[in-house]
Amino acid sequence: MSTPAPGVARDAATRIASAEVLVASPGRNFVTLRLRTEDGVEGLGDATVNGRELAVASYLGDHVTPLLIGRDAHAIEDTWQYLYRGAYWRRGPVTMAAIAAVDTALWDIKAKLAGLPLYQLLGGRSRRGCLAYGHASGADLEELFDSIRDHLDQGFRAIRVQSGIPGLGSVYGVASSANAAVGETGATSRYDHEPARRAIRPVEEEWDTRAYLRHAPKVFEAVRAEFGPELPLLHDAHHRLTPIQAARLGKDLEPYDLFWLEDVTPAENTAMLRRVREHTTTPLAIGEVFNTIWDYRELFEEQLIDYVRSPVTHAGGITALRRILDYAAVYQIKSGVHGPTDISPVGLAAALHLGIAIPNFGIQEYMKHSRATDEVFRPAYRFTDGLLTPGEEPGLGVGYDDETARAHPYAPAYLPVNRLQLDGSLHDW
Template sequence: MKITAAKVIVTCPGRNFVTVKIETDEGVHGIGDATLNGRELAVASYLEDHLIPCLIGRDPRQSEDIWHYLYRGAYWRRGPVTMSAIAAIDTALWDIKAKLADMPLYQLLGGASRSGVMVYGHANGRDIEEACDEVARYREMGYHAIRAQCGIPGLDSTYGVSGDKLFYEPADADLPTENVWSTEHYLRHVPKLFEALRDRFGFEPHLLHDVHHRLTPIEAARLGKDLEPYRLFWLEDAVPAENQEAFRTIRQHTTTPLAVGEVFNSLWDCKTLIEEGLVDYIRATVVHAGGVTHLRRIADLAALNHVRTGCHGATDLSPVCMGAALHFDLWVPNFGIQEYMRHTEETDAVFPHAYTFENGYLYPGEAPGHGVDIDEDLAAKYPYQRAYLPVNRLRDGTIWHW
């Protein structure tokens, strides 16, 4: 069996997605997600100009060897562009292998470890009252776990707060918009949000919160300690994680569970965090962490250290990534939770999929492969549109972490 062709499909049904389609001489094809929010064309070029020419004629069943060929065979390793490109190819190869076996991907990985995948949604509001009402709406939709964000008095805009409450997309402009950030305002206000949520909903729903890399380690430690009475499921991305050791400071001061990793692209980005037990959930994704092959290795190391998975699942990951992630989630022994931001109707039409949502859980379905395909004719009707994520500045004009 040989790979006969591979191509990159860039489409924008409301936001940009990059998809790889690999074809074989036996008529079986596989697809993978290569989307890198705000840098989509960089990955597309890396695939078309450097990786795809190396695939033609190879046996698609040799996914392990191909992964190492693309990773070890490149002098310049790692990085989000490289690993997203490798991930797309790896995901497509797993899709092909599962189709050849005539089984859903989770069976090829080792079978189901649970009956469904618990997911969390995003509730946000301009103020605490509106955020509480949105949490109530997500509860009515069946969610057992909900991420809560609200506007901060004194700031014109805040991460995670949007006009559209269901299809939040932060890449919002042809050139980066600039937001103003104040750590002082934020730290004073966030505990009030979770006090109000627990007063209204009690301790039955799981509540999560995303700091989005805005704090220093000691500031994050203070926030974690202030939130302890409200028993969060996790506090996400409290500090930028390039310095993994920074989490030691947070860990020394709070028992609030910590989650990080959506921007990680290899095992080395989280090795210290996992081995020293500095986080409770690792949020690396299929598309940005080298595909199913590499994410399995991250999960295995995490399992040895009582760390569970909590894969990123925002709208900048296509339904292809979500489908692959759900098969991974259903199998992985140390599963924690899966983020689930719903795609628009236009996106769902471009990417027909087998996964379904019911009562707070996602189910990957029983279709052979990862259960997601692409309608190329429909995709062609949505050309690429440049879009950037915002940037942050402190009130004195200093560039801050996005």
């Protein structure tokens, strides 16, 4: 009896029978892949790329799902290689989000067939739960303090701090900024506390780097004075700084003992991180815009960062992110997986199953999804006493309610664009 080729199902029941690309906007836009085997076992994968959702939906529907029908749902590694190495055009957020959705859906199916929560197939628990950090922000210190207190009351034990800047009307990452709350029509359009607007083009905001560099240390001085030295504090610079500016900020924030300083400079040229590292001991986190393990090679080998920010959704799935994090562990670098609300509950659940199993977990970003989002996906994960835990249901522990999703059709929405206040030049945001 001949052995089936890799990717060909030995058992007809495990063949992939259907693949659906689901686009809905319950609070914000999500792209979800649903695979179903011959015997009716379903798996879900997240393919959301914020502001480019339809590009991924087309990539999946036109170029990926036709290749999956008839393949063995158990052949996760072979399918990953088939979609990545079998295509001439590799890497990039659209390609890797599509591969991630397939990979995650196949892991969901495999765990359901095994009758186990997914983390058990990844080696079992390494911890009780995944420490999560919340997003506190405010236009001024009073509002920021209220936001921090609110997050502490919710149970968060680590807080990301973002603040308005004097002289700037709206700052990305501050939930009370005008652009986070009001759309071009005047209607409320806060996007699960994410400043993206439902419109046919991005809103343009003003930016002043020197004002930011003067103001940020004052903010953290005030936060430490109010909340003490024990609370882990994080901050995101959103790629806005040059390497020397980033080095200055890291050094200026050293007295306030940050858990990490995130995305201090555009990450395309990884060599730039050397200059930052030379000048500050503030821990550095980077990588939410990275898509593959090759983006990290120099950063790991030269130990230029402390935390990996890539999400399952944008880095090729559970299979690929596990490789990245295993590589990071060699250099004592930990996970800090991207997890705002443009990662669907499917993507967050995948990150939690991985995070609870790996030895080098660091922290998990967590923004609570809207009620509408949770009504569509019905996640089983729980947030208690500062820790996120995946559900004990077989698979990922996330569903998909088609009828509820149909009530929330796709609507164009984009993150803002930054221009310098001084002369209107386009700037990294």
